[in-house]
Amino acid sequence: MVAGRALGRRTPDIRIPDLTGRRAVVTGASDGVGLGVAQRLAAAGAQVIMPVRNHEKGARAVERILRDAPGADVSLRDLDLGSLASVAAIGETLRGEGEPIHILINNAGVMSPPARMASADGFELQFGVNHLGHVALTAALLPLLRAGGARVVSQISVAANRRSINWDDLQWERSYDAEHAYSQSKIALGLFGIELHRRSIANGWGIASMLSHPGVAPTDLLAARPELGRSRATRRARAIRALATRGILFGTVASAGLPALAAATSPHAVTGGFYGPRGPARLGGAPSEQPLYPRLLDAAASRRMWEESERLTAASFPA
Numbered sequence: 125m126v127a128g129r130a131l132g133r134r135t136p137d138i139r140i141p142d143l144t145g146r147r148a149v150v151t152g153a154s155d156g157v158g159l160g161v162a163q164r165l166a167a168a169g170a171q172v173i174m175p176v177r178n179h180e181k182g183a184r185a186v187e188r189i190l191r192d193a194p195g196a197d198v199s200l201r202d203l204d205l206g207s208l209a210s211v212a213a214i215g216e217t218l219r220g221e222g223e224p225i226h227i228l229i230n231n232a233g234v235m236s237p238p239a240r241m242a243s244a245d246g247f248e249l250q251f252g253v254n255h256l257g258h259v260a261l262t263a264a265l266l267p268l269l270r271a272g273g274a275r276v277v278s279q280i281s282v283a284a285n286r287r288s289i290n291w292d293d294l295q296w297e298r299s300y301d302a303e304h305a306y307s308q309s310k311i312a313l314g315l316f317g318i319e320l321h322r323r324s325i326a327n328g329w330g331i332a333s334m335l336s337h338p339g340v341a342p343t344d345l346l347a348a349r350p351e352l353g354r355s356r357a358t359r360r361a362r363a364i365r366a367l368a369t370r371g372i373l374f375g376t377v378a379s380a381g382l383p384a385l386a387a388a389t390s391p392h393a394v395t396g397g398f399y400g401p402r403g404p405a406r407l408g409g410a411p412s413e414q415p416l417y418p419r420l421l422d423a424a425a426s427r428r429m430w431e432e433s434e435r436l437t438a439a440s441f442p443a
Contacts, residue, residue, distance in 0.1 A: 136379050136410035140389050144169035147225050147272065148388070149218075149265070151175055151205065151258070152232025154185045157279075157338050160381040161229060161388075163189050166196035168389070170227065175203030175214055175261075205232055205257030206243035208437055215264025224272030225265055227388045230258035230313065231279040240300035247436070248295045254309035256437050259316055263439035266329075275332045277387045278317035282337055282400075282407070284310040285417040289425065294432070311419050312429050318416075319426040321396040327443040332395040334387040335420075338380035339401035339408045376408075383411040 148165045152158035153174040166172045166189050176182030182200045189198050201217060204210040218225070233254040243252030262269070262276060269276060287307035290296065296305050314335055321333035383399040393399070398416050403409025420426075433439065 135376060136382065138382055138386055138390070138411065140164055140168040140385060141391065142169055143227075143389065146227060147171045147173065147223055148227035148229070149173045149175065149225055150227075150229045150231060151203070151261070154178060154182045156377060157381045157384070158229075158231045159185050159188070160378050161231065161384055162198065163192060164381065164385055165227065165388075166198050167193040171197040171223075173199060173201055173218070175201045177202075177204045203261075204244070205253045205261070206245070206247075206249065208245050208257075208260055210244075211257055211260040211264055215261065218265060218268060223268070224274075225268040226272040226274050228262065228265060228269060228274055228276045229279065229384055229388055230262065230277065230317075231384065232257075233279070233281075233309075236302040236306050238302060240296055240305075246295075248297075248300075248305055250305050250309040251294060251296075251312065254306075255312040255316065256433060258313060259433045260437040260439045262316075262320065263434075263437070263441055266441060269331050270329050273330045273332075275334060275388050275393075276317070276320060277334050277336050277384050278313050278320075279384055280314045280317075280335055280337050281306075281310040282340065283307040284314050284337070284419060287311070288419065289315075289429070291428075311417075312433070314417070314420045315422075315426040315429040316433060318396070318420055319430040322423075322426070323430075323441065332393075334393065334396065335398040335416075336383040336387045336411075337398075337400040338383060339403070340380075379408060379410075386411040 143165060148170045150158055150162045150172060153162035154176045162172050162174055174182055179200060186198050186200060189196055201214050203214045234250055237249060241249040243249050245252060247256055283306055287304045289308055289311055317333050317335045324331040324333060383401060387393050387399045394413060397413050399411050400414045401407060401409040402412035
């Protein structure tokens with residue numbers, strides 16, 4: 125099935141099943157890949173919750189979804205993944221609403237601030253937002269996820285196939301390497317997703333935990349972000365956009381969301397599976413199941429990251 129064409133290139137697509145009556149939560153849905161994922165879920169009939177840090181930006185995203193799918197059931201909630209208090213607050217709000225959650229896509233992220241920055245709780249910002257915030261959110265929503273027999277999709281990155289966990293300095297307080305810290309945050313989230321799969325089976329939670337990665341696409345992750353100390357788009361971001369526009373190697377923003385959508389909705393998705401683009405170097409193209417990155421195969425590291433994340437966030441995953 126072909127969604128469209130970009131300069132003669134076929135843009136891959138997948139069929140999303142009817143999601144009427146299903147409730148989905150998508151972090152980072154105010155732009156980029158997250159917005160594309162939210163659009164597709166809403167168009168398929170899901171009730172989509174969009175937790176956002178910037179309410180005005182989120183409202184524009186909702187307007188865009190409603191233009192494309194009039195009558196779609198989408199709504200905003202406030203969430204700053206860099207604040208454990210904010211995560212606790214949205215957890216309390218959604219638990220108070222009492223509706224089961226059928227899909228959770230842990231998608232939001234920040235990438236490579238030039239200088240070390242800290243979250244509201246003092247964690248290195250990428251580790252705090254990309255990983256710890258999502259751990260705390262998943263824990264806060266656990267009763268609703270169990271009630272919905274949910275699929276939890278944790279969005280990692282090709283960067284999780286590079287570098288390592290800096291166990292001796294998780295918060296990068298003694299030194300700071302922006303790209304290594306980003307890779308660490310995505311490896312950590314991948315280890316969490318794998319351990320969530322194991323513990324769900326062991327404890328009978330009924331949750332299907334999967335991983336996805338978007339490949340590489342011209343999103344705003346490396347765009348000008350003054351609040352992250354980046355006054356202009358990085359050279360890498362400009363190169364990605366130029367190549368993607370010409371249909372060379374990389375994916376589009378729309379195609380980058382397909383692996384997460386496949387993991388979250390496909391009747392053929394494998395519980396505990398890992399989905400990404402199947403094009404050259406796995407950077408773009410249609411989604412497919414893929415082998416886990418070597419850094420995600422260490423069961424002891426998964427358990428260690430789980431326990432350390434519980435300690436840092438005070439999150440609780442009762443059996």
